[in-house]
Amino acid sequence: QSALTQPPSASGSPGQSVTISCTGTTSDVGGYNFVSWYQQYPGKAPRLMIYEVSKRPSGVPDRFSGSKSGNTASLTVSGLQAEDEADYYCGSYAGSSTFYVFGTGTKVTVL
Amino acid sequence: EVQLVQSGAEVKKPGESLTISCKTSGYTFSSFWISWVRQMPGKGLEWMGRINPSDSFTNYSPSFQGHVTISADKSSTTAYLQWSSLKTSDTAIYYCARNLDYYFGMDVWGQGTTVAVSS
Numbered sequence: 001q002s003a004l005t006q007p008p009s010a011s012g013s014p015g016q017s018v019t020i021s022c023t024g025t026t027s028d029v030g031g032y033n034f035v036s037w038y039q040q041y042p043g044k045a046p047r048l049m050i051y052e053v054s055k056r057p058s059g060v061p062d063r064f065s066g067s068k069s070g071n072t073a074s075l076t077v078s079g080l081q082a083e084d085e086a087d088y089y090c091g092s093y094a095g096s097s098t099f100y101v102f103g104t105g106t107k108v109t110v111l
Numbered sequence: 112e113v114q115l116v117q118s119g120a121e122v123k124k125p126g127e128s129l130t131i132s133c134k135t136s137g138y139t140f141s142s143f144w145i146s147w148v149r150q151m152p153g154k155g156l157e158w159m160g161r162i163n164p165s166d167s168f169t170n171y172s173p174s175f176q177g178h179v180t181i182s183a184d185k186s187s188t189t190a191y192l193q194w195s196s197l198k199t200s201d202t203a204i205y206y207c208a209r210n211l212d213y214y215f216g217m218d219v220w221g222q223g224t225t226v227a228v229s230s
Contacts, residue, residue: 003155034214038156045206045223046148046156051216089156093214099170100146100215105155 004029004090004103011109012080020106022073022090028101030071034093037066037075039086046089050075077108085110113137115145115207115221122227123197131224133190133207140188141165144210146217147181147192151203161210162190197228 005023012018022029022037029035035053038046048057050066053073063078073092077084090103118132133145146161160171164183171181180193190207205224208217 032214034216036216038217040156045220046208046217047220048216048218051211051218052214057218091156091158091215091217098173099161100158100172102148102156102158 002101004092004101006088006090006103006106008104009107009109011111012077013111014080014082016080017076017078018080018108019074019076020088020090020108022075022092022103024071024073024092024094024101026071027098028092028094029068029073029090031095032093033068035066035068035073036091037064037073038089038091040089041086049088080110082110084108113209113219115209115219117205117207117221117224120225120227122229125197125199125228125230127197127228128193128195129197129226130191130193131205131226133192133221135188135190135209138209140183140185144213145181145183145190146208146210146215147179147190148206148208148217149175149203150206150223159192159205164188164190197226199228199230201226202228 037050207221
């Protein structure tokens, strides 16, 4: 039940786009279309940004989008804003023995 | 408004027992699984386990199976996370979160409960 692999950091200037990858295996990311993405500010609880690979909950800006190819899921933040500076975690359903696994987390910096 | 409100910070000694709570409101408690998530100081998120409040059926991460117990009380619409014997390595922030469905996607989170275990 290893954590999904994310890059430790990503950055972009305001208005640019940044894409974060989330690599797993056929037992989690690659095996199911149940990948979620969470945003977390320091000292705050996580917030759901994307679920089921590409669906956005109500209230999440459409600048946030998700996709998946094989064992790797991606979160893209378009039109970066200062408020997007946060930690981002992916998560995936992982079958009926492990159930759920989070990614290692990526710190996004807006330059 | 859907809310998950967790109990306050705890300071405990190794070997002591502890139960923290997650009081829910604003939705039908029995209709959504509740997960517990650990975040150790300066570290990432770890899924611990979840409960289906309708029948108290639980799933645990293999990493946490046997170390914690998750329960729920429908009458008070509250979920619980329990330790029988704390270790210093249990020092962390613990979050409860509502699952959108069986396949997760945790859409509403509690504010977190800080647990500090030290001799």
